[in-house]
Amino acid sequence: MGEPIYLDHNATTPLDKRVLEKMLPYFTDVYGNPSSIDHLHGHKAKQAVDEARQSIAKHLGCRKDREIIFTSGATESNNLALIGTFRRNRCNGKHIISSAIEHPAVLDTLKYLESEGADVTLIPVDQFGVVDVDALQRAVRADTILISVMYANNEIGTIQPIKEIGEFAKSKDILFHVDAAQAVGHEKVDVYDMNIDLMSFSAHKFYGPKGVGGLFVRSYSPMVRLDSISFGGGHERNLRPGTLNVPGIIGMAEALAISERLRPKEWERLRGISASITDALKETFPEVRLNGHPEKRLGHNMNFTIPGVEAKALIHVLKGELSISAGSACSTTKVEPSHVLNAIGLSDEETFQTIRLGLGRFTQDTEGIAISLIRGILKLKR
Ligand SMILES: Cc1ncc(COP(=O)(O)O)c(C=O)c1O
Structure with missing residues (x-):
């Protein structure tokens, strides 16, 4: 692999x-x-x-x-x-x-x-x-x-x-x-x-x-x-x-x-990828929520709450396929609920069911990403 x-x-x-x-x-x-x-x-x-x-x-x-x-x-x-x-x-x-x-x-x-x-x-x-x-x-x-x-x-x-x-x-x-x-x-x-x-x-x-x-x-x-x-x-x-x-x-x-030269096209491309991933996830799991503003947001950022799925467990299951991060802030000793997610109204439990995906200049395989995510979630879904 x-x-x-x-x-x-x-x-x-x-x-x-x-x-x-x-x-x-x-x-x-x-x-x-x-x-x-x-x-x-x-x-x-x-x-x-x-x-x-x-x-x-x-x-x-x-x-x-x-x-x-x-x-x-x-x-x-x-x-x-x-x-x-x-x-x-x-x-x-x-x-x-x-x-x-x-x-x-x-x-x-x-x-x-x-x-x-x-x-x-x-x-x-x-x-x-x-x-x-x-x-x-x-x-x-x-x-x-x-x-x-x-x-x-x-x-x-x-x-x-x-x-x-x-x-x-x-x-x-x-x-x-x-x-x-x-x-x-x-x-x-x-x-x-x-x-x-x-x-x-x-x-x-x-x-x-x-x-x-x-x-x-x-x-x-x-x-x-x-x-x-x-x-x-x-x-x-x-x-x-x-x-x-x-x-x-x-x-x-x-x-x-370089970033300024590429910015307009890259923004569109990444927004397109994030829209496809979001759509694919929501189609399979209608309960998944995209956090943050629907439009006024960075083109390359996605943040999902997936009810019933522990973010840390999902990250672990996907480790071989995707490097993603949890929506909670890690200190060296303990995992705290994210102050950002709390501030937009998520409960502590929901913050622990939240993942962040950040796309980039070299991200290509939209379909592969969506499939990996869906497979990973299915494995853990209660
Ligand atoms: C909004 C924001 N401010 C500050 C920082 C810290 O940046 P640096 O790693 O360059 O110190 C980060 C990095 O995560 C960030 O996202």
């Missing part, structure tokens, strides 16, 4: 071989430190990083290249955006608004900020996982300094009304951070058009390397200022010290360029 089909692209994507090709010389040939610009080796590396920054900035709708700060990924970007904004703006207020379905990289950071004196309000979502914008507007206080809402959810794929929230935040002079880890490379993202002030992204979610990402920090209307949260050098406008991951940055720029 060959390798199982990889269907966990919301967790991470494989590195596109074209990206690897582009990265390779930056491990062995162009190995200078981009901060060492007094010699040719450093200069070449800096030039490559500058070009990568320019390309990424252009694809995300930035006004200036320098609005992109390179980091190790979306977790670090979220930490820098939230902690850096809070510390810098502490004198203006301590209230932060976010949503109940954010990734732990946001929720845990907000929890930490409470220990520094932040007041955090988490806005509920509706049954599809869409943030209640009225509740968000009502939650604003005189001391609200930041709103942080994810672009698209990593479990159920729901896309938030980012532009609408951005316009509202701007009208109230409140900074707006977006965790776009699941959206960049998959959805059309334009930071200025959407009134975004800070935006986190991560290369390994769009066929780039792991361990590299970025934070967009708006430089114009308003000029956003952050406190650095780590120390040790003047890199990245003093916001993120440390020698830059040159091959990673080159890879991220190439991965984004």
Whole structure:
């Protein structure tokens, strides 16, 4: 039997071989430190990083290249955006608004900020996982300094009304951070058009390397200022010290360029595959429910509750054929019900009967996937 089909692209994507090709010389040939610009080796590396920054900035709708700060990924970007904004703006207020379905990289950071004196309000979502914008507007206080809402959810794929929230935040002079880890490379993202002030992204979610990402920090209307949260050098406008991951940055720029080129067709293709899989499943098991918004969702994400079938058991049964994940969050010691699924109204029991499928660029065999799923479910159905 060959390798199982990889269907966990919301967790991470494989590195596109074209990206690897582009990265390779930056491990062995162009190995200078981009901060060492007094010699040719450093200069070449800096030039490559500058070009990568320019390309990424252009694809995300930035006004200036320098609005992109390179980091190790979306977790670090979220930490820098939230902690850096809070510390810098502490004198203006301590209230932060976010949503109940954010990734732990946001929720845990907000929890930490409470220990520094932040007041955090988490806005509920509706049954599809869409943030209640009225509740968000009502939650604003005189001391609200930041709103942080994810672009698209990593479990159920729901896309938030980012532009609408951005316009509202701007009208109230409140900074707006977006965790776009699941959206960049998959959805059309334009930071200025959407009134975004800070935006986190991560290369390994769009066929780039792991361990590299970025934070967009708006430089114009308003000029956003952050406190650095780590120390040790003047890199990245003093916001993120440390020698830059040159091959990673080159890879991220190439991965984004490829993703943007392929995006419209790829989105349609993946939406088509997910519709066929959903239809096939529902035809055999009418009780299966697709979680998340029926339309406003990532083209490559599916999240199903299958009543009567334990997700963990199904994953185990399918292990040889499909690599899928459960709808519950795993810590090292225990399995917790997913806060996202709970927030859209699922009971704990239902969350344990929920699986996530993430399609990707190299996913082809729709029929094989549906057949494997149906066979697996039939084996376990009570
Ligand atoms: C919405 C969201 N935010 C943040 C992250 C963390 O990204 P990274 O792995 O780059 O730290 C992820 C990854 O799972 C994510 O899906």
